[in-house]
Amino acid sequence: MYYYIYDIFTGSKKYQHQILKIEGLLAEFGIAGKNFKLNVLKNLEDIIGEALVSEIQNIIAVGNDQTVSKIANLIVGKNIVMGIIPVGEPNILANALGIKSAEEAISIVSARNVLKLDVAKINGGYFILSVESKDRNVIFDFKDYNINALPSNEVMGVYNININNDKFQSDPCDGIMEAVFKPKKIGWFEKLFKKSSPEESSGVSVFPVKKMTIRHKKKPINITIDRQRVLKTPLEIEVLPKKLKMIVGKKRVFE
Missing domain, CATH: 3.40.50.10330 (Probable inorganic polyphosphate/atp-NAD kinase; domain 1)
Structure with missing residues (x-):
């Protein structure tokens, strides 16, 4: 039924x-x-x-x-x-x-064709795809250590599925999500005439996530959840493995 x-x-x-x-x-x-x-x-x-x-x-x-x-x-x-x-x-x-x-x-x-997907609990709700921010003052707190954005980072996020085809691997069935710091994209003109620092020329930085907190250095800010709603920091995130059963197609972006 x-x-x-x-x-x-x-x-x-x-x-x-x-x-x-x-x-x-x-x-x-x-x-x-x-x-x-x-x-x-x-x-x-x-x-x-x-x-x-x-x-x-x-x-x-x-x-x-x-x-x-x-x-x-x-x-x-x-x-x-x-x-x-x-x-x-x-x-x-x-x-x-x-x-x-x-x-x-x-x-x-x-x-x-049914797969059991991971979801993440976030401040009492859940997300399936991603949590994203363009504010370089966000801090990813992993309890034992913190990660801050570099000046060259444009987007910081936590991803269950690599929805932008960026240069990192993600599997929404492995019990782990990816904390990702993405550099800003440099146009062809800048590549030709601007000398990049080592930080600016570095690629995507990826860290495995099971549990973490996102906070801000100065004040509570809005963070985008699943590209369609917002929540204010601080955000407590915990991955819940294989808690959502979904019907999927053969042409999905993950195995």
């Missing part, structure tokens, strides 16, 4: 044709189920609660990254498999999982 949860914005006229097409394809593939279309009266927590009581094993998020994040935060550690049918933008997680379109998603849901 499948529960399909449609985010509020999918009810707009803009997506009417696409939603009708999705529902037709679900019936064609023989995986139609119970549809829930979120609105001010339809509470997501109640739907997840009903699914748990009814022992529903498949919940499919129809929407974007925010839709997926809201559902994932309620089912981490539960005996529920989540799939994604991407509608609207952004859909960074769906793309990373090898789901490039709504139409392709339906065949992927039908195939039901």
Whole structure:
């Protein structure tokens, strides 16, 4: 049995044709189920609660990254498999999982290739993809030692999945995330005429993470979570291995 949860914005006229097409394809593939279309009266927590009581094993998020994040935060550690049918933008997680379109998603849901992904607990909630900041005053505190950003660093983050195809390895099923300090990209003009210091010419710095704190040297600041919400420092992060069951495609960005 499948529960399909449609985010509020999918009810707009803009997506009417696409939603009708999705529902037709679900019936064609023989995986139609119970549809829930979120609105001010339809509470997501109640739907997840009903699914748990009814022992529903498949919940499919129809929407974007925010839709997926809201559902994932309620089912981490539960005996529920989540799939994604991407509608609207952004859909960074769906793309990373090898789901490039709504139409392709339906065949992927039908195939039901399930992986147990790591998630990270962060100040009472969870994240799946990343935590990122461009503020060089952030400090990554690993209890026994701290890491500060270099002047040449442009982005500092903790990654479960290498969503930008940067020069580091990540596996969201290995129980470890990567703390990454990325240098700013130098254009061809600067490469030709500007002499770089050793710090500026250095590559990506990567440190394994199981548990850490992100804080700021001067004041609490906003840090971007999963590219679609923010939390204020300090942030307590702890990796929870294989706590989220996800349906994935063959063309995902990790093995």
